Amino acid sequence: MSNDAGGTPPDNEGERRRWNDAYWTSVWPRREALTDNVTPDLLAHVGARTGDAVLDIGSGGGKVAIAVGRQVGPEGRVVGADVSEALVRLARKRAGRSRAENVRFELVDAQKDDIPGAPFSVAMSQFGVMFFDEPATAFANIARHVGEAGRLAVVCWQAMDRNPWALGHAIGAYTPPPATPPPGKSLPGPFALGDFTRTAELLSAAGWEEPDAVPYDRIVTVDRAAIFDDGQLAFNGVAAEDLPAARDAVDRHLAQFLRADGRLDVPIAYFVVTARKGRGAA
Numbered sequence: 646m647s648n649d650a651g652g653t654p655p656d657n658e659g660e661r662r663r664w665n666d667a668y669w670t671s672v673w674p675r676r677e678a679l680t681d682n683v684t685p686d687l688l689a690h691v692g693a694r695t696g697d698a699v700l701d702i703g704s705g706g707g708k709v710a711i712a713v714g715r716q717v718g719p720e721g722r723v724v725g726a727d728v729s730e731a732l733v734r735l736a737r738k739r740a741g742r743s744r745a746e747n748v749r750f751e752l753v754d755a756q757k758d759d760i761p762g763a764p765f766s767v768a769m770s771q772f773g774v775m776f777f778d779e780p781a782t783a784f785a786n787i788a789r790h791v792g793e794a795g796r797l798a799v800v801c802w803q804a805m806d807r808n809p810w811a812l813g814h815a816i817g818a819y820t821p822p823p824a825t826p827p828p829g830k831s832l833p834g835p836f837a838l839g840d841f842t843r844t845a846e847l848l849s850a851a852g853w854e855e856p857d858a859v860p861y862d863r864i865v866t867v868d869r870a871a872i873f874d875d876g877q878l879a880f881n882g883v884a885a886e887d888l889p890a891a892r893d894a895v896d897r898h899l900a901q902f903l904r905a906d907g908r909l910d911v912p913i914a915y916f917v918v919t920a921r922k923g924r925g926a927a
């Protein structure tokens with residue numbers, strides 16, 4: 646997606662490009678082995694009931710939406726909202742295989758677009774709400790789709806220094822520094838909501854009440870492919886001449902998590918953030 650010369654970039658341009666990149670989306674199903682570990686904690690907070698209408702923000706490959714579709718039963722429904730054409734395709738394929746007839750997936754940007762299927766009784770997300778360049782706008786747009794007495798339950802990573810599996814710890818010296826966001830925009834990324842004080846302010850500004858966060862710290866066992874594959878280096882901007890050194894840095898970094906069977910035991914730290922629909926929200 647290109648900018649007008651000197652104009653404002655389109656909303657979420659960088660993240661839309663990332664989540665529509667052929668390499669990135671082709672390896673994403675391997676990464677799910679890391680992030681799927683949090684699903685039971687998210688679902689416990691979502692507390693879906695028979696007949697609920699659930700919005701899944703940044704639904705990716707659709708596994709969580711399909712799981713919730715079973716919980717809400719045929720009287721309920723789930724809509725997954727995502728900007729990634731490839732992941733929406735994957736999610737629809739998985740829903741078809743699972744005969745999840747009450748679950749559908751929509752290609753939309755949750756920051757500003759209308760999401761078909763409103764009003765919802767609950768909005769949820771598993772690591773899909775950290776990629777907005779206007780997070781307060783996005784949380785207000787999500788609130789707009791949730792009915793009276795509706796709820797929010799989303800998982801996001803705690804700060805990067807609490808997540809030592811993140812490759813930035815190993816290859817930060819070889820990648821370009823993060824871009825400065827244009828005026829009025831925030832820098833999106835996996836750790837963008839790692840400071841709950843700021844997240845609570847964003848949610849309150851967006852019309853959500855009683856924002857709260859439960860922190861989780863776990864050690865999970867995953868294959869190396871859940872965290873790293875070689876294509877990630879160039880994708881993250883490592884220059885060709887630095888590839889061997891960056892590969893070594895990744896090997897040294899991941900060695901601290903290595904088990905006898907070759908898999909990795911990695912500490913992960915995340916929040917389940919909850920809030921309820923405020924009277925002020927539209």
Ligand SMILES: C[S@@+](CC[C@H](N)C(=O)[O-])C[C@H]1O[C@@H](n2cnc3c(N)ncnc32)[C@H](O)[C@@H]1O
Nearest residue numbers: 664703704705727728729754755771772773776
């Ligand atoms: C880390 S993945 C999580 C996917 C899925 N929830 C899971 O747990 O496997 C983040 C997802 O958010 C989606 N996403 C990023 N920005 C978005 C936006 N503005 N609106 C909707 N989805 C977005 C991406 O396309 C991606 O599928």
